[in-house]
Amino acid sequence: MNQLTVVARVIEKSAIRYTPAGIPIASAILMHSSQQVEADKKRLVEFEISAQAAGEISGQFHELPLDVEVVFTGFLVRKNRNSKSLVFHVNEIRTNLLD
Template sequence: MNQLKLVARIVEKTALRYTPAGIPIASATLIHSSSNTEANTVRQVEFEISAIAAGEISQRFNEIELDVAREFTGFLARKNRNSKSLVFHIIEFGAPLLD
């Protein structure tokens, strides 16, 4: 199964674009920060990940305000067929979370 749930903030967005087939695509960069326990040691985890939302969700995704924590759900896939880079494909997101 390829499913990812992540609490993150959008730190950068690009303008809504359309595929040759007319499918709207919203692109953004997400940032995540959390503390996790691994091998009885607390580990600080911080990273940025590229994300896209395609189709019906793209307009709502593109309207999300920057730097507000939300839970995003989706899956990981290669940026393109020949790439080793991963992109988070968002299929659902929640309301803003309180800090």
Template sequence: MNQLRLIAAIAERDVVRYTPAGIPIVSAKLQHSSEQVEASIPRQVDMEIAAVAAGEISGRFNRAALGEMFLFTGFLARKNRNSKSLVFHVTDFESITDH
């Protein structure tokens, strides 16, 4: 199974681009910060992860507020066929910011 759920904020976002097939894609960088427990020891985790949203969700992703906290769901895949770098492909997200 390849499923990732991550609470993060959209730190940076590129403009919408389109694949040769006309599918809209938005690339972004997500910023995550949390405390995790590893080997019974608390560990501070701060990271930035490359993300993309394609198709119908790209419009909503493009309008999402920068800096707001969201719960992102999706999967990891290589950036391209020959790359070893991973990208988080966002398939859904929801706001978790208290209003």
């Protein structure tokens, strides 16, 4: 199964673009920061990841404010067929962290 759920903040957004079929695509860079336990030791985990949302959710994704923690769920895919870089494709957004 390829599913990722992460609490992150939008730190950079691009203009909405459209596929040749007219599907809207919203792109952004997400920033995650948390403390995790590994081998019984606390570890600070920070990363940035490229993310995008397609279709109906793209408008909601594009309208998210910068620097506000949000729960994103989706899947990872290669940036293109020959790339080793990953892009997080968001298909669910929860603005309430307690849900």
